[in-house]
Amino acid sequence: MTVLRYSALKRPEVSPRISSSHVSQKLQSLNSVKFEDTEAWRAAADLPVGHFQLQLLTNRGPIVEVTANYKRMVLEDYLQRKQNRPERHAIRHLLGVLAFAQDRDVPDRARERFEFILSEDPDNLNAKANLAYVNGTAAPPYDEPDLTSEASKQQHARRFAEQGYAYMFELFDETKTCDRYEKGLDLYNRAMELAGDLVDHTEKEDWQFCIGLASYKILRILATGGDGGQRAQSLLESASGNFRAIVDSPHADNAIKSEAWLQFALTLKKGSEMGLHGRANIAPEHCLDRALELAPDDSLKARILARQAHFTFKTDRNEGFRRARALLDSSIDFDNSSLNFHAYSLRAEICIKQYRRSKNIALITRAKDDLEFILQQHVSPWDFERLAEAYLYLAKSSIGEESRDYIRKGLETCTKCEGCQDGAGRSILHHVRGQILCLNGQHQEAMESFQIGIACEENTGWISGNVGALAEERRHVERQYNR
Known part of the structure; x- marks a missing residue:
């Protein structure tokens, strides 16, 4: 009998005795499902449950306090935005893992996160395993996953999605490698294949957004390395298709539509820079305009304005400097916290580039102040x-x-x-x-x-x-x- 690997204390595994009738029942169950379901069963059985056995940097350490504290602040901000969406559980899982990594001797903060998830979703597989881990007890034994019911498929699909979210948004330094996005993309695709048609539209939108985001992130990293080809084209189509599905949905709310329009713009821009041809037939600048129209709060408006500034400066490095500076100043007026680090970073970058042309030392002083501010936390x-x-x-x-x-x-x-x-x-x-x-x-x-x-x-x-x-x-x- 295959036992799901739970993130509990590492103890010697003992194989239970299996009766012949039990084996016969399981074989009959497997024979009654499609090949795709059998593949999903193998994935559900082989992948660890919970987050503490995942190959996360947060689990491996060492923990850099400034990075961990900033990540926690970002996740808390995400949680505030997503408090009424299914993705809130994935965010709480990651906050719990981060809290435990920062202070293993006092696991109360981590425990509270997992207990809260279970108060809303008593059957959440990751929460059960994570809570057992921080409590120092063995997780309850589980037999092979039964994927013959819709409820079980949804349960395991959520497990995959929550783990995919952890890979994509965990504690990390900025990097040029694709590994965490590749893992996140794989897990979200597994979730979508298993239960994409069974969950409600909000949960499916969350999954679509993360599939699109992971595809875009990998595409961007491939562009930095000069790679392209068929893989890049497939990633462009994956990202564009998922963001397009959200913005065209009659059910999606303005908040996720605004974020999807923003990422759609970045995807199309990157594809164009790489010489790839998408099927969107829409300008990235128009996507940003739509994102700004739908943005529900100042923080999201600030992010969109920063991206508009980036587009403006890349298009025209001469006259574009003044307009980009104005957009970045507006962005920082909307959100002057370090959460809006991209605006500060970009303002510093264009000030340094403009200094090389003008030798106006005031531009360097501005850049220095912006960078010193954000590097305290990000x-x-x-x-x-x-x-x-x-x-x-x-x-x-x-x-x-x-x-x-x-x-x-x-x-x-x-x-x-x-x-x-x-x-x-x-x-x-x-x-x-x-x-x-x-x-x-x-x-x-x-x-x-x-x-x-x-x-x-x-x-x-x-x-x-x-x-x-x-x-x-x-x-x-x-x-x-x-x-």
């Missing part, structure tokens, strides 16, 4: 990278102790960037660090940094100017040597 390698670049320009524009202080801050920020997931492989990081080291008179170390950057460029195909910088630094050293 950590990403590219924001550390941009902050290090801002410190570089400030060091160049100042003298004496002030300049040395910016150099020190710049090098410390490069180290923080390198410590992020995938941070060490970013060629721009090593280019910025090399320039700071050069400014500090550490020319040998600067050349070594540029050489590492060249290796990263060769690995990723992302050219960041390290070859030219290394050649210039060598000429610099030769001139000093020949004096």
Whole structure:
């Protein structure tokens, strides 16, 4: 008899005695269902129940407090938005796992999350397993999943969806790898195949949105790596199709339609940049306009305005700068918290790019302030990278102790960037660090940094100017040597 792997304490497994009549009944049950149902049965039997046996970064640790605290704040905000939607259980599961990871000696916060889920959904498989884990007791034994009833199919489909949500939204540093989105997409697809036609429209919309989002995230990462082909086209169609289904639904509410329009816009824009051809026949800019029209609150409006600013600046880097700045200022007026980190990050990015053209140091001061604010709570390698670049320009524009202080801050920020997931492989990081080291008179170390950057460029195909910088630094050293 196959026993579902519950996230309980790890104990030796003991195989129970199985009677021949029991085996016969199970074989008859399997023979009475379609092949697709048999595949679903195998998946339900093979995958662990609960969240504590999943390969989550939150389970493996170590836990970085600043990242964990920010993730908890984001999830609490999600929960407030989704409190009347089925997805609220998936969010509470992840909050419970995060609470337990942060403080295993005091599991009350985690326990409360799982108990609350069971108060609303007494048959929730993940909640039973998760509660048993934090209580330090073995989960109740379960026989093979019976997927012959609609209720059981829904039960196991929800298990898959809740786990898929955990992979997609768990504690993580920004990364260029697809793994967590691949796992999330697989689990949501399993849920949809098993019970997509059995659950009500709100639950199906939640699943469709996450399938679309995972498809878009993978597509975006493939674009960064220069990959494309048939897989990219399939992902574009998956994302577009699921977002389109939501925005066209007569039952979906304005909140999820607005979010779907927003993600639909990003998907179409990315597909266009990759030279892919979708079937939507709609402009990404129109999707953003529709998203803004339907946005039910200031926080969502802020996110949409930030994306409009991004589109505007990418379309026209000259005249688009002023309009993008105005949109970002409006976005931050709607939501000036670190939850709106994208607006702060983008404003800093375009200020730095505009500084390279105008040499207006006030733009760098603005960028520095924005980045220092969001990095207190939201950590990403590219924001550390941009902050290090801002410190570089400030060091160049100042003298004496002030300049040395910016150099020190710049090098410390490069180290923080390198410590992020995938941070060490970013060629721009090593280019910025090399320039700071050069400014500090550490020319040998600067050349070594540029050489590492060249290796990263060769690995990723992302050219960041390290070859030219290394050649210039060598000429610099030769001139000093020949004096």
